[in-house]
Amino acid sequence: xxxxxxxxxxxxxxxxxxxYDSIAIIxxxxxxxxxxPIRYSENGLTFVLADHALQGVDSVTLDGTELSGWRWxxxxxxxxxxxxxxxxxxxxxxxxxLAATVRGLSGNPADIINDLYTRSDLQDFRIWCANAGLVLxxxxxxxxxxxAALAFVLQQVGAVFSxxxxxxxxxxxxxxxxxxxxxxxxxxxxxxxxxCSLSNxxxxxxxxxxxxxAEGKAKQSVVLEVPSAxxxxxxxxxxxxxxxxxTARQAVATATAWLKxxxxxxxxxxxxxxxxxxxxxxxxxxKITHPRLPVAGDVVxxxxxxxxxxGAVTVTAQAPAGLEPAVTLVRQSAGFDA
Amino acid sequence: xxxxxxxSGDHPIDIAADSISGYHRPLSGExxxxxASCQPTAFIDGWLTSPxxxxxxxxxxxxxxxxxxxLYGVRVTSQAIELQVEG
Numbered sequence: 001x002x003x004x005x006x007x008x009x010x011x012x013x014x015x016x017x018x019x020y021d022s023i024a025i026i027x028x029x030x031x032x033x034x035x036x037p038i039r040y041s042e043n044g045l046t047f048v049l050a051d052h053a054l055q056g057v058d059s060v061t062l063d064g065t066e067l068s069g070w071r072w073x074x075x076x077x078x079x080x081x082x083x084x085x086x087x088x089x090x091x092x093x094x095x096x097x098l099a100a101t102v103r104g105l106s107g108n109p110a111d112i113i114n115d116l117y118t119r120s121d122l123q124d125f126r127i128w129c130a131n132a133g134l135v136l137x138x139x140x141x142x143x144x145x146x147x148a149a150l151a152f153v154l155q156q157v158g159a160v161f162s163x164x165x166x167x168x169x170x171x172x173x174x175x176x177x178x179x180x181x182x183x184x185x186x187x188x189x190x191x192x193x194x195x196c197s198l199s200n201x202x203x204x205x206x207x208x209x210x211x212x213x214a215e216g217k218a219k220q221s222v223v224l225e226v227p228s229a230x231x232x233x234x235x236x237x238x239x240x241x242x243x244x245x246x247t248a249r250q251a252v253a254t255a256t257a258w259l260k261x262x263x264x265x266x267x268x269x270x271x272x273x274x275x276x277x278x279x280x281x282x283x284x285x286x287k288i289t290h291p292r293l294p295v296a297g298d299v300v301x302x303x304x305x306x307x308x309x310x311g312a313v314t315v316t317a318q319a320p321a322g323l324e325p326a327v328t329l330v331r332q333s334a335g336f337d338a
Numbered sequence: 339x340x341x342x343x344x345x346s347g348d349h350p351i352d353i354a355a356d357s358i359s360g361y362h363r364p365l366s367g368e369x370x371x372x373x374a375s376c377q378p379t380a381f382i383d384g385w386l387t388s389p390x391x392x393x394x395x396x397x398x399x400x401x402x403x404x405x406x407x408x409l410y411g412v413r414v415t416s417q418a419i420e421l422q423v424e425g
Binding site: 192295 | 389390410
């Protein structure tokens with residue numbers, strides 16, 4: 001049976017274990033992540049880490065202090081389902097915080113997407129992620145839809161997805177060197193409009209990343225700003241949550257691309273065109289020119305409504321105004337334990 | 339009727355509008371935004387390419403200020419150019 005985007009991600013919870021006294025979702029873990037083990041045995045010595053086998057466990061801490069005398073093993077729970085477990089030599093106090101840093105399923109974003117929503121056309125995206133050194137680390141521990149999970153994972157690397165997109169996922173904005181898919185002149189555009197709004201403009205972004213699932217907080221953060229945009233439009237702040245990003249290098253790179261696109265007025269274009277453009281795909285560059293348009297040139301297609309039977313298609317596209325701005329790193333911080 | 343959207347700042351400019359919509363002063367409140375419709379000829383070259391969103395402006399009707407606010411959005415169609423002012 002195929003998976004619908006509106007289906008919930010099939011995560012098991014502890015109600016699968018007969019007699020368990022509280023309900024918690026048994027996480028799926030991708031890449032390297034710090035998680036809170038779930039107590040499994042009544043004597044408090046055995047804990048479940050993930051709802052699948054792990055590649056390894058790097059460390060186990062109790063209230064921030066590294067523990068020795070633990071043993072990791074991949075095995076099966078009492079229902080026969082594969083899980084990863086750790087055995088401790090002594091049961092921790094009930095109020096203490098137990099945490100384990102583990103290596104789970106592949107952290108390549110394309111592999112994560114494929115695990116959530118099986119696709120056979122992710123090879124280009126997988127190579128792009130590998131070439132850019134993009135590796136994520138995090139845990140799925142909440143019931144969300146497949147669509148929300150895909151959007152969340154792709155946001156971590158500044159990418160988007162669409163069922164109408166060859167390759168399913170791609171970075172946004174697409175690389176400037178990508179080919180133009182169509183060219184629209186003044187005679188090709190009908191019922192057109194172009195809009196930009198202050199609500200889409202961001203000149204400063206706070207980025208929290210490297211989430212600690214045991215503590216429930218981000219371990220690091222950076223703040224980026226486009227000073228020229230703040231001077232022109234006023235400081236417009238927003239937050240970008242990248243909990244699965246583990247390194248400052250990757251967080252800054254993703255947030256810089258994100259901010260460069262949003263620190264300028266973003267023109268959103270909508271127009272009708274002939275049915276020969278029905279096969280136009282979202283996520284590609286097109287060129288539009290019209291003497292009355294505020295800007296002309298390359299824009300990214302966001303959506304194509306083929307409007308079958310109506311004799312025209314409606315295209316929605318987007319491009320920021322002006323030149324690409326310079327982004328500065330305002331602040332970088334790493335959390336510490338008091 | 340003379341309608342002007344007057345922008346201040348480093349590059350002050352007055353833009354003539356043909357009409358205003360969305361401006362109400364109902365009982366028990368006041369709607370603090372309006373949309374001014376302008377002709378393309380009201381703009382100098384390049385102003386629309388990257389409009390100064392967030393810039394302070396006032397809207398004047400027959401030399402009377404009816405709202406002070408900021409430029410919140412711009413909508414361009416083949417018929418008109420609309421400036422959305424948020425007070």
